[in-house]
Amino acid sequence: MNNFDSSSAPLKADAVIVGGGWVGSIMAKELTEAGLSVIVLERGPQRKTALEGAYPASIDELRGNIRKYLFQDLSKSTFTIRNDLYKQALPYRRAGAFLLGTGVGGAGLHWAGCHFRVIPEELYLETYLNERYGKATCRNSLIPQDMLVQDFNISYPELEPFFNKAEKIFGTSGEAYKVNGKIIGKGNIFAPDRSEDFPLPALQETYSGTLFREGSEKAGLHPYTIPAANASQAYKNPYNCEMGACNFCGYCSGFDCYVYAKATPNVNILPALYPNPLFRLIDMAHVLHIDKSKDKKRATGVTFADLKTGKTRKVKADLVILGAFSLNNVHLLHLSKIGQAYNPKTGEGMVGKHFNYQTISTSHIFMDKSQQINPFVGAGGSGVAIDDFTLQNLDAEKLGFIGGSALWVNQSGLKPIRAALSHNPEQGRNWGADFKKSLQDQYQHSFAIDSHGNSLAYRNNYLDLDPTWKNAYGQPLLRISFDWNQNDIKMNHYITDQIPEIAQNIHARKWNLNKLSGPFNVSDYKTTHLGGGAIMGDNPQTSVVNRYLQSWELPNLFVIGASAFPHGITYNPTGLVAALAYWSAAKIKETYLKSPGPLCRD
Template sequence: MPLIDTAGLQKEYDVIVVGSGAAGGQTAYTLTLDGAKVLMLEAGRNYVPEIETPMFHTPDQAPLRATSTLDKEFGFYDATVDGGWQIPGEPYSSASTDADRTFWWWRARMLGGRTNHWGRISLRNGPYDFKPKTRDGLGFDWPISYDDVAPYYDKVEMLVGIYGDNHGLENTPDSPAGCLLPPPKPRAGEALIQKHAKKTGVPVIAVHRAVLTQQLDFKRNAALLHPNNPRAQQIVADSMRSRAPCFWATDCGRGCSIKANYQSTTVHLPPAMATGNLDILPNAMVREVEMGKNGRATGVVFIDKTTGKEQRAKGRIIVLAASACESVRILLNSKSAQFPQGLANSSGKVGKYLMDTVGASVSGQIPMLEDLPPHNEDGAGGMHVYAPWWLYKEQMAGKLDFARGYHIEIGAGRDMPSFGSTSGLANHVGGYGKKFKQDMRRYYGSFVSLVCRGEMIPNEDSYCEIDPEKKDQYGIPTLRFHWKWSEHEKRQALHSHQAFTEIIQNMGGRVTGKQDLLPGGYIIHEVGGAIMGADPKSSVVNQWGQSWDVKNLFLTDGAPFPSNADKNPTLTIMALAWRSADYMLAALKRKEL
């Protein structure tokens, strides 16, 4: 079962998976390796990072020196092919024109989705993060605990390859032996921040990121991941063996031709396809889920973007893994006499409680980092260290004026020069000729950034709905967003400014810039919209991501999240997708679905 077009569709599949990123890739991987026949529908084009990644290319070899453009928000070399916050022919809208009430919706529109260009920060949610309402009375508890998800975190880490370390810190879970790869050493600027952050009580530790620092133990890992399944073990071991460790040459956001970092396109999809159980159909824009008279989903309706024609696919189970907002759009557009307000929406909660990550930052210039001898600090294509939230006890004691925390993402080092990385030197470099060159060498690499990534509490004013007037170029009604940050998030961002300023000053540096609270959606961590819960009256899906209303309809992306911890959501999405897929497999074998 290969990459296909609509002519190659089978009459019916065990499972249809809509989306091919972290959620869709993990779901298809788990299902196919256990024998299920799966169709994956991807709204974007095929993408092959092994041959499309510009490894070793320097920024000066790219148009505009690789700086960002309207259609390449993260620069010319970013792995995203056709996606972004704005896609021609695929509009969305905000109900308010106020800058702080708007929402930015990023869509990847390519095989592998956002996993091709993401930051690869892979943090486990902690025990507090699954029961936030129990701790402070705000938001919602998950219907599951950390202990329910922990075995699946283990599996994902062993499959994907996560570097990091264990430190025994509060609500920052350690991983069992054999799950993590050795972390790279801190860069000079990171080590300096680590040293001086201690003065303010901030622990700077090795971050967990989805990049191979050494080859995976493919025999051991494959056997642990797929016990009693020799064929799956062999397929997964072969796939792991094909991945090379990072050799610190190219930014991860470009993709990776040697498969050192995690992308669905190089980690999840190759073994799934090797089973012969997966068909992948790119350029398939799903419009709605179709229902049968028995109250079960029967398949999906999609637009073949290559022909513009409406097509159908049939499946025993339908999985929406298209990203939180896209899955919500499909549900809301799947109206029928049984579900006049949208599919699986008897609770009225589809589209509600949309969340993103709190984003703010402070940058500074550090004299101690001036005039460093030239050396390569490219590293693992992203940060090597970070600071987890460190004020849980103070928060519970009522010493802070906001309820949830943030972690600190650290930027420091002498990255490969480009237009963007040198433009900040303008306020420090003077003259021309020899003096100009001396100043450039002196100041380059002496800048640091401290970035807040914090938890948002779900609120009634942040949601999405179908726009009553607009449709995209395929005739599919589009989304309209409502957004509001609460005082908790605003105060959290202000707290980060104060904490980061103090760290920079402790380093003997000076603040050169501050970024206030960013708009919703800008961090591209949106979750919620079809939250899970224990009560069908107040939630959309159960603990397995299974719709309360339609038993063979599942959501495995971020839409079921009832809270959005400060931890980046991708690792949790994959862990929950694996858990949900195991549940589907058991139900298929029992012939319940």
């Protein structure tokens, strides 16, 4: 911090947005359309698909998945992690359990493209459980004492128009089941009603997806094609941004798409923003804290470290929006002393509370050597899923756990280095000729099934400031206290145990089941679907932001992203995050700008 010069005059705008990913780009587009001048601050470098996605460098597995050129430099700023309250947290210095994007586009540049909506019951989980099982049962036996169960304070019908809008912007490929109450296709029979079909037809199905579909149908289950923000054909979205058709190259997650087929802020929104004189994006701008008025009742802007000039600068703005990655949103609230920090011993405070993740385990199915899977073929959102074991389709009281999981085959392209690193020979040595022969035999004849489910919040899973470790700017790192809980482990085991029947139905010669187990291990990748810490709700005693993602404490501050989730959801969170951003932007434009102030009363 002492190395930065603070002599520069402040910048000014109607709104300042922290983060240049999906949320930041959506909010900037919506607010500039309303006539506001907007400055977006992105801590990483500028990234444009014409450069970052240029072929052939864009399909370099060593550069992308191994050296992780699109990801955060963990030597400068990271998080500390521990499994419980009584252990020393240590810095997360090597990307493992989750991958943190940086640069323009953020996580929206390196994501794969699975573009789901949400299971409606997950939006009102507390109400749903009380109505289905009774308050007494929930209180006395069903809900563990240290589990935190709470509603989002928003409904699916309220969000549906914004899910629909996001899919049009993203160019989402899929197959609907029901539109306006009428069955129109062979999509997910458990999905809620839609106002329109997907903007693009579903992606073609890989052979592994076809096998999973066959095995599921024979088991009496209900497979459907995963919705994908990978364009199945050329597409122009409502912002006049153009996408190319996916060619199943297999380089989606961790890469920028060289054929412009994967939805990213860089392809689907920012090209429409750059020509707008009301819009300004500043890269290499690490926001240090939110500035407040003397009476601490309003945000006045932000202070950031300009990494290009070595100066600290301010942006003065009437409206401040946090649209960074979920962990970074919470970190900035802590650093800015906005809201009361959560204390797990007393239960007081909300900032950092309800930290949540997702459960995932990957099992492998081995087919006869006459069957060629071709796993190098793939798209980030390509696959087939079943929802027969999600929250609303299970009896929590009978099974002894709350929640559920989708099962799916998501063939996104198994690349050579990753295939070798993850390979375990059935017999023989784990190196040399035995290893090579086993890898050759298994690569073409096996595929993975994921158990991908929700993860509920717990009293001892939370986010606070680390008392020991600091970042390159002299600020405390965000500390993650997290471990898997028995509810999530039991749920994952039950649903993973459904896989053998599917495998038997397609005459698999073998299967290896992988089940969730504790303690939480940061070394192996799980998902980058982290949430909570600044949750939405109906009053300031039990939430950080209201149903429009507006801070209860500072009415001109909005905190948007998965940080608002009271619990982890079953699906990938990007679809819900985008819908919430459009929902919040609509309310800002329709109501807040006309009469700035609290949009909800406690």
